[in-house]
Each structure stands twice: as C-alpha cells, then as structure tokens.
Amino acid sequence: xxxxxxxxxxxxAATNSTRMFALSRRKKxxxxxxxxxxxxxxxxxxxxxxxxxxxRVIFVVSILLTLAFIAKVGLGFFGVEYISFELSGNVHYTxxxxxxxxxxxxxxIVTDSEAxxxxxxxxxxxxxxxxxxxxxxxKRLLTIEIIEREPFALLKFYEGFKxxxxxxxxxxxxxxxxxxxxxxxxLESIDVGKSGxxxxxxxxxxxxLVAAGDKLPKVGTVxxxxxxxxxxxxxxxxxLRQTGLATQIESIDASRPQxxxxxxxxxxxxxxxxxxxxxxxxxxxxxxxxxxxxxxxxLLKAHPNATQPYLDARFEDSLYLGGYTETK
Numbered sequence: 001x002x003x004x005x006x007x008x009x010x011x012x013a014a015t016n017s018t019r020m021f022a023l024s025r026r027k028k029x030x031x032x033x034x035x036x037x038x039x040x041x042x043x044x045x046x047x048x049x050x051x052x053x054x055x056r057v058i059f060v061v062s063i064l065l066t067l068a069f070i071a072k073v074g075l076g077f078f079g080v081e082y083i084s085f086e087l088s089g090n091v092h093y094t095x096x097x098x099x100x101x102x103x104x105x106x107x108x109i110v111t112d113s114e115a116x117x118x119x120x121x122x123x124x125x126x127x128x129x130x131x132x133x134x135x136x137x138x139k140r141l142l143t144i145e146i147i148e149r150e151p152f153a154l155l156k157f158y159e160g161f162k163x164x165x166x167x168x169x170x171x172x173x174x175x176x177x178x179x180x181x182x183x184x185x186x187l188e189s190i191d192v193g194k195s196g197x198x199x200x201x202x203x204x205x206x207x208x209l210v211a212a213g214d215k216l217p218k219v220g221t222v223x224x225x226x227x228x229x230x231x232x233x234x235x236x237x238x239x240l241r242q243t244g245l246a247t248q249i250e251s252i253d254a255s256r257p258q259x260x261x262x263x264x265x266x267x268x269x270x271x272x273x274x275x276x277x278x279x280x281x282x283x284x285x286x287x288x289x290x291x292x293x294x295x296x297x298x299l300l301k302a303h304p305n306a307t308q309p310y311l312d313a314r315f316e317d318s319l320y321l322g323g324y325t326e327t328k
Contacts, residue, residue: 084141084142085098085099085102085141085142085143085144086141086142086143086144087144087146088144088145088146089145089146089147089148090146090148091127091148092127092148093125093127093128093146093148097125098121098125098144098146101121101124101125102121114132114133114134114135115133117131117133118130118131118132118133121133121144121146123220124220125220126149126185126186126187126188126219126220127148127149127187127188128146128147128148128149129147129148129149129181130146130147131144131145131146131147132144132145133145149181149183149185149187150181150182151179151180151181151187151206152180152181152182152232152235152236153179153180153206153207153208153209153231153232153235154177154178154179154180154190154198154203154206154207154208154209155177155178155179155180155186155208155209155211155217155223155228156175156176156177156208156209156210156211156251157175157176157177157178157211157212157213157216157217157225158171158174158175158211158212158213159174159176159212159213159214159215159216160174160214161174161212161213162212163212163255163256164210164211164212164253164255166308172196173196175192175196176189176192176216177189177190177192177198177203178190178217178219178223179203180209180223180228180232182232182236183222183232184222184223184228184229184232185220185221185222185223186217186218186219186220186221186222186223187219188219189219190203207235207246207249207250207251207252208250208251208252209227209228209231209232209235209251209252209253209254210227210231210251210252210253210255210261211223211225211227211228211231211253211254211255212225212227212255213225226257227253227254227255227256227257228254230254230257230260230275231252231253231254231260233278234252234254234260234262234273234278234282235249235252237278237279237282238282241279241282241283242282242283242285242286244286245264245282245285245286245289248264248265248266248289249262249263249264249265250263250264250265251263253270254275257274257275257276258274258275258276258314259272259274260272260273260274260275260278260281261310262285264285264289266289266293267289267293267296267311268297268300268309269300269309269310269311269323270310270311271285271288271310271311271312271313272310272311272312272313272314273285273313273314274314277314280316281313281314284313284319285313288311288313288319292319296311296321299321307323308323309321309322309323310322310323
C-alpha cells in the first residue's frame with residue numbers, strides 16, 4: 001500500500017535552487033579547466049612562425065659576426081697601421097732596410113713566436129748573428145735587439161777549380177770575392193773592377209783567404225769548402241798567438257790541408273805550414289822573419305831562375321827553400 005506524499009512548495013523550490021548551484025559550479029569548473037589546459041600549439045602552426053624563425057636567425061648571425069670581429073681585432077692588434085718598432089744594435093743595415101724585410105712577412109711576424117721572427121731576420125739579413133725580439137701588446141710595440149757579424153777576411157774563390165790556379169796566369173782572373181766572418185759565414189758578395197780586384201779600397205787592404213770549388217758560396221750561409229774553414233782557423237790563430245806576424249799576412253791558401261800556403265808582405269814567396277801543426281808553423285815563420293829573412297832574400301837573388309819558389313816550414317827544426325829544379 002502506497003501512501004502518496006505531498007511536497008510543499010518550499011521544499012520544491014529549495015531543491016531546484018540546489019541543483020542550479022551545482023550546475024553553475026560545474027560550468028565554471030569546466031570553463032576554468034578549458035582555459036588552463038589548452039593544448040600546446042606547434043611552432044609550424046603558429047601564425048607568426050616565420051617571423052619567429054627569422055628573428056632567431058638574425059640573432060645567431062649577429063653573434064657570429066661579433067665573435068669574428070673580436071677575433072680579427074685580436075689577431076690584427078699589430079696591424080700595419082698600428083705597429084711600431086724599436087731597433088738597436090744595427091750597424092750594417094739601416095732601419096728602412098730592416099723594416100722592408102719585416103713588412104714582407106708582417107702577418108706571419110704578428111702571429112708567429114718571437115723566436116720565429118728572429119730566425120726570419122737571420123735568414124734574410126746575412127750580417128745579423130742574433131736577434132732578440134719582444135712584443136708589447138698593449139703598446140703595439142715590436143722591440144728588436146740585433147747583434148751583427150763582424151767582417152773577418154776577404155774570400156777569393158775560384159769556381160770550377162779543384163785548387164786555386166797559379167797567381168798571374170790567365171785562369172787566375174776567373175775569380176769572385178766575398179766577405180766572411182770568423183765562422184766562415186758569407187756576409188756579402190764584393191764587386192770587382194776590370195782588373196779583377198775589389199773596387200772598394202777597404203777590401204783591398206783586408207787579409208785574403210784563397211779557395212776553389214765547384215760552386216760559389218751562397219751569401220747568408222756558412223761556406224762549405226773545407227779550405228775556407230781551415231784558412232779562417234790559421235788566421236785566427238795568428239791573431240791570437242802571433243800578432244806581429246798577423247799584421248804581415250796577405251793571403252792564406254788552405255785548399256790542401258798539409259800544404260797551407262801563406263803569403264807575407266815582406267817576402268816574395270809563400271811559406272808552407274801543415275794543418276795539423278798550425279801553431280808550430282806560425283812560430284817558425286815568426287822566427288824566420290826575425291832571424292833568416294835577409295839570408296832567404298840573398299838566396300833568391302843568387303838563384304833567380306826558380307819556377308815557383310817557396311819556404312817549407314812544416315818541419316820542427318829546419319826550413320827548406322823549394323821550387324827549384326833538381327840541378328839547382
């Protein structure tokens with residue numbers, strides 16, 4: 001048995017009000033969720049995607065250009081328009097000559113080490129023995145301290161000969177002159193006149209080393225002919241031990257190590273010494289000039305028909321006058 005219930009108007013109104021409130025809250029919640037949980041848009045679908053990409057590209061390119069400019073400024077800090085030099089110790093070269101050599105390789109000089117720059121100077125300027133290079137970045141300054149080689153002797157060289165020809169012959173005119181230092185380093189080539197002698201009078205008064213070989217020595221390098229180094233040793237020994245004799249030496253021919261020919265100003269013939277007894281040989285020549293010079297000159301006058309006279313000082317206690325035929 002069912003008993004019908006009769007609801008009052010007040011109850012019905014309250015129920016409807018509760019339903020409307022719940023529905024309203026659900027709508028707000030759904031609206032809120034839809035606003036905060038929007039799906040992410042793809043870059044390609046963005047209405048301004050092309051503008052966005054273009055801006056990023058411009059930004060990256062700007063960064064790269066800026067870095068390249070900074071690198072160029074760093075590497076070009078010593079650029080031609082900024083660099084300045086300080087030179088010291090240069091005698092045979094003017095500042096302009098050194099600047100010209102440096103300008104040919106300025107880009108490499110800026111980036112290379114100081115040691116490489118010094119090597120470059122020594123390779124291109126034959127008189128430079130040592131070069132100390134220092135770079136001052138903040139001052140844009142390149143400081144170069146130079147130590148130059150000193151001329152030691154004049155080199156008379158016969159190209160294409162195994163040994164130097166006899167003085168005064170036609171072959172004797174086929175010669176070239178160079179300036180060398182105490183290390184047999186070739187400093188420069190010397191111009192000669194029509195007579196075959198150096199034009200500059202300064203070189204005519206220098207002691208001469210005589211040598212021969214297949215090729216001419218190269219300026220800026222050490223002469224490879226063995227007779228040149230040996231001749232330098234003989235002359236250096238004379239300057240150290242026999243200074244009086246050294247002032248009278250005109251030329252040294254050391255092309256044959258055991259038959260070194262030394263020409264003296266006061267003697268009309270060469271004197272021979274041995275390469276393994278240089279000191280003893282020079283001592284014998286000094287005694288000869290002091291004690292037996294007049295006797296030697298008298299013997300030459302008494303026997304004027306000698307072909308190529310010479311004095312042999314290679315023996316310890318004796319001097320021999322040679323160059324005569326067996327009958328003499």
